[in-house]
Amino acid sequence: MTPAISPARLMRRLTALGEIGALEGGGVCRLALGDADKAGRDWLVAEMERLGLAVFVDAIGNIWGLRAGRGQGAPVMVGSHIDTVATGGLYDGALGVLAGLELIETLNENGIDTEAPVAVAAFTNEEGARFAPDMMGSGVYCGALGRDEMLAVTATDGAGVVGAELDRIGYRGSAAPVVPAAYLELHIEQGPVLEREGLRIGAVTGVQGIHWTEFTVHGQTNHAGTTPMALRRDAGQVAMRIAREADAIAAAFGPPQVATVGVFELSPGLVNVVPETARLTVDLRNTDGNRLNEATRRLTGFAETAAAQAGCTLSTRPLARFAPVGFDAALVGKVEAAARARQMSVRRMPSGAGHDAQMFAPLCPTAMIFVPSEKGLSHNVKEHSDEADCAAGAQMLLDLVCDLAGARI
Template sequence: MLNHFRKAIGETLPWLSSMGADPTGGMTRLLYSPEWLETQQQFKKRMTESGFETRFDEVGNLYGRLTGTQFPDEVILSGSHIDTVVNGGNLDGQFGALAAWLAMRWLKETYGAPLRTVEAVAMAEEEGSRFPYVFWGSKNIFGLASPADVKNISDAHGINFVTAMNECGFTLPAAPLTPRQDIKAFVELHIEQGCVLETNGQAVGVVNAIVGQRRYTITLNGESNHAGTTPMRYRRDTVHAFSRICCESIAKANAHGDPLVLTFGKVEPQPNTVNVVPGKTVFTIDCRHTDQQALHAFTGELEADMRAICAEMNIGIDIDLWMDEAPVPMDATLVAQLTALCEKERLNYRLMHSGAGHDAQIFAPRVPTCMIFMPSIKGISHNPAESTSLDDLAEGVKTLALMLYQLAWKN
């Protein structure tokens, strides 16, 4: 089985990656771009040629279907998103869609038609790289996306979302789509985008949860003044305040320990010049944890600490919490089933959480969902250097195929 999947991946991954290949390296395949449309159309053609019934939904999610012989109205769905970040790698997202098709194709050729219907899905969008909206593909599957949310948004070149959609042959629905009720399970295969599996020499990750995220924009207001004539004791220096906040917060995060992570990702001091005390600094905070109560408690402490530091230093502070996403657990039954499968196959696996967001987090509150991770070399992702060994990719597709066999080909 592994040799079959090594060969299949070697034949299809370069083909799929050629559409949207970036001249500077890597891939750029943004929602409703010509490269995106070509990829979806060519992928549809390949799935059709292999005996799948194929269709696009209203927003461009692509499905390849094998109808079940006993339970045709019970759908086991697998896949991922087909879009990329700008100048990204060739695995994030698209490999999950490709793997679903390869696994189902092998199962059909080996065992015939499934008992339950299976569908491979290449979702239209997840990344939010072209337009300021994320999970457009998966949200539409469950009627969570409102046309009003995207009607007036544009990309960096001023191209309107609806215009781009129309140019690809799709029309913005007048109302949220009717949620699908036929999906009985969703399985997403994805590279880890981190270094845990590789560092521990493990081939497969069984994901038990996707972290919750809280994101902030913090604005510190002090006083800009001459760098030479303002004594240190009279300064209201916002970079000094930021540095204290950053160092003390990261020390607290280190003391808290895994799985909490804390990132200060963007810092903009103003006026940002060599000879002026910075009177204003704007920065971001990204905090993640698998437990919502722990996430809220930790960030609550951070907010209190920041206010205390600023009060001590006579600095004004504005705290804008603009993202507050709860952690999403995977389905316990599917996680147990996948774990048992790994044990039976004697796979070198790890039970772990996902520190990044995925389409699975949209599915999991609505249908039984699980995720399978494959190692990422050096933990690199969203980068042309993103890579996973062919052996690990094949092991991932094999694990996916065995899981789909249990869900759709067995009673």
């Protein structure tokens, strides 16, 4: 049996990092490459050094600390991110990184060495809240995103460019990314499923495919009182039909298909004016790439017909097209078995959100461990996960690293 991690120490680190960029009244704001992110990075690097890790920083600012193994092979890597959204919580990302520090400290204090090196990584700008796209650091690390292109990305609010911000905060490094022997990420679920089912651990089978589509409908603005219904070209009602169809598709396809209309805008947006223009976004997700493509085709076809029927014109813009990612079946099985070995309740489940782990899936055996999120809340200052759940996830991470890295216990 591997030794036990220290829940109290894990929570102390979560609290300590949560004080950096803390918001009044709770929650945290450490937008990527801002001053609070720099302070969080400085704190993280100091912790890594205190634990005796060799610290590396690459060209996009990813940080990893390496604990040497007996052998010279590729490291087993655990990681996540420490950047947050503008009104984020203390657990999203941070849990995965700080559980990595905790497992290193547990190995250290128990004098356990491993055959393979063990790396703990924090990837730049996972959230995409300040710079698009999200998962930027892990995407560059794994070769899915172009380094120079990402260094040139301007902030969504126009204030700052990735490369210049990295220089400003002192985190443009030169270390060469190393393909790990395996990649493991502990993360809060950010959804309600584990809590609803009273389970402690999710063995994540993969990440849903994501299609974001923006529809813009152009009709004709008219006076709400003087224009008979038959003479209208109401962009708003066409957009409402598209939004309702997205919901109907999710109902017709059934789980795991989900559909969300998060943005919906009318112009000119006056009580007594028939809208001239309507813009909405539809977020469709499914673990089955074919079904997801089918959902998107059905929606865009419906939108074209609905616009034409109302005498409106439509422009359809794909904002994101991510195919589903399947994690390594053997490694997912190990996660499940490791939970059972500790008498922790567990289920297999897909991830509805994107994570750094998905970038590693094409490169090496990859898996994720989920722990419950209270009320499913995340990207929210009220985000919370119980200490017992966080500790359980960290223990799983240690157990699996010991297995994968060949710990001598």
